[in-house]
Amino acid sequence: MLFETDEIKRSYDQCGLVWDVVERFSKLPRFFFTPSDMNVEAPHFAPWWGGVMLREYDNKAVQDLYYLHEMEHAGTMPYGPDKNHAIDDPVTFKNKIRDNEHQASALSEMTIYCEIPELRRHTFSHPIFVDRFLWPRGTCEKACQKFLDKWKNDPEMLSKEMMYARASVLTSQTDYENDLAAFWLKRFYSQGQAWSKIWTKGGRFVQVEKAMVVFRDESLGGDRRIALDRHLQWLFSAEVSEGTSVPFYTQAREFSTVYSAHKNRYLAAVKKNNEGEVIIPNREYSSKWAVQNFSPGGG
Numbered sequence: 670m671l672f673e674t675d676e677i678k679r680s681y682d683q684c685g686l687v688w689d690v691v692e693r694f695s696k697l698p699r700f701f702f703t704p705s706d707m708n709v710e711a712p713h714f715a716p717w718w719g720g721v722m723l724r725e726y727d728n729k730a731v732q733d734l735y736y737l738h739e740m741e742h743a744g745t746m747p748y749g750p751d752k753n754h755a756i757d758d759p760v761t762f763k764n765k766i767r768d769n770e771h772q773a774s775a776l777s778e779m780t781i782y783c784e785i786p787e788l789r790r791h792t793f794s795h796p797i798f799v800d801r802f803l804w805p806r807g808t809c810e811k812a813c814q815k816f817l818d819k820w821k822n823d824p825e826m827l828s829k830e831m832m833y834a835r836a837s838v839l840t841s842q843t844d845y846e847n848d849l850a851a852f853w854l855k856r857f858y859s860q861g862q863a864w865s866k867i868w869t870k871g872g873r874f875v876q877v878e879k880a881m882v883v884f885r886d887e888s889l890g891g892d893r894r895i896a897l898d899r900h901l902q903w904l905f906s907a908e909v910s911e912g913t914s915v916p917f918y919t920q921a922r923e924f925s926t927v928y929s930a931h932k933n934r935y936l937a938a939v940k941k942n943n944e945g946e947v948i949i950p951n952r953e954y955s956s957k958w959a960v961q962n963f964s965p966g967g968g
C-alpha cells in the first residue's frame with residue numbers, strides 16, 4: 670500500500686476521509702512515476718494530467734500527506750463536460766487551477782487533522798495554519814471539540830470555511846511577520862501566478878485540457894487500460910515531450926527556474942531566521958506553490 674502511517678491507513682480501512690480521497694482519485698486510471706530529471710520535474714504539475722510523482726520523505730506522515738494532496742488534486746480536477754467545451758479561456762483556467770490548489774491544500778493541511786487529530790503529532794514540529802482552529806492553545810494534546818463537532822456535522826461546510834480562511838491569508842495585504850504559520854503560507858503564493866503565466870502563454874494549457882476530456886471520456890466509456898496507454902503515448906509524443914522523457918519539457922524547465930529561485934530565497938531566509946533562533950516551518954515538501962503546499966495554484 671502507498672500509505673505508511675497507521676492513522677492514514679486506518680482512515681482508509683474504515684472508509685473515512687482517506688478512503689473518499691482514494692475512491693475519487695481512482696475514478697479514472699492514473700499513473701505513478703519516478704522523475705527522470707528531478708531538477709526539472711520536481712515542481713511539474715503532473716496531477717493535472719493524471720500522474721503522481723513517487724517521493725520519499727524522512728517523515729512518513731508528511732509523505733502520506735503529500736500523496737493525499739496529489740490525489741486530491743487529480744481527483745477533484747474538473748475538465749470540460751465534452752470535447753466542444755474543453756476549457757480554453759485563460760481566466761477560467763487560472764481560476765480553476767487556483768480553486769483546485771485551494772481544495773487540495775485544505776485537505777492535506779487542514780481537514781485531514783479534523784478527521785485524524787492524532788496525526789498532528791507525527792507531522793510538523795512548527796506551528797501550521799490549522800493549529801489555530803484545532804489546537805488554539807499551542808499543544809497537540811486535545812483538539813478543539815467545537816471544530817471536531819463541526820467536522821462531524823457538516824464536513825463540507827467546515828472544509829470550505831477553513832479553505833477560505835487560508836485563502837484570505839494568501840491574498841491579504843498583511844505581511845504577517847508576527848504570525849509565522851501565516852507568513853510562510855503567503856511566501857509561497859506568488860509562484861502560482863508565475864505558473865499560470867507560463868501555461869497560458871500561447872494557450873499551451875488548452876492542449877492538456879482537451880487531451881484530458883478525451884482521456885476521461887475514453888476511460889469512462891471503454892477499456893481503462895487502453896485509454897491510459899493512449900494517454901501515455903500522447904504524453905510522450907514528440908509534440909508533448911519534445912524528444913525528452915518529460916512531458917511539456919519547455920514548461921517544466923521554465924517553471925523549475927522560478928521554483929529554484931524561490932526555494933533558494935526560502936532556504937536563505939530559513940538560515941537567517943534559524944540563526945536568530947526563530948522556529949521556521951519546514952515547507953520543503955510543499956514548496957511548489959506556496960499555495961499549494963504541494964503544487965500550483967499556488968500545487
Ligand SMILES: [Zn+2]
Pocket residue numbers: 738742770773774958960961962963964965967968
Ligand atoms: Zn498542490
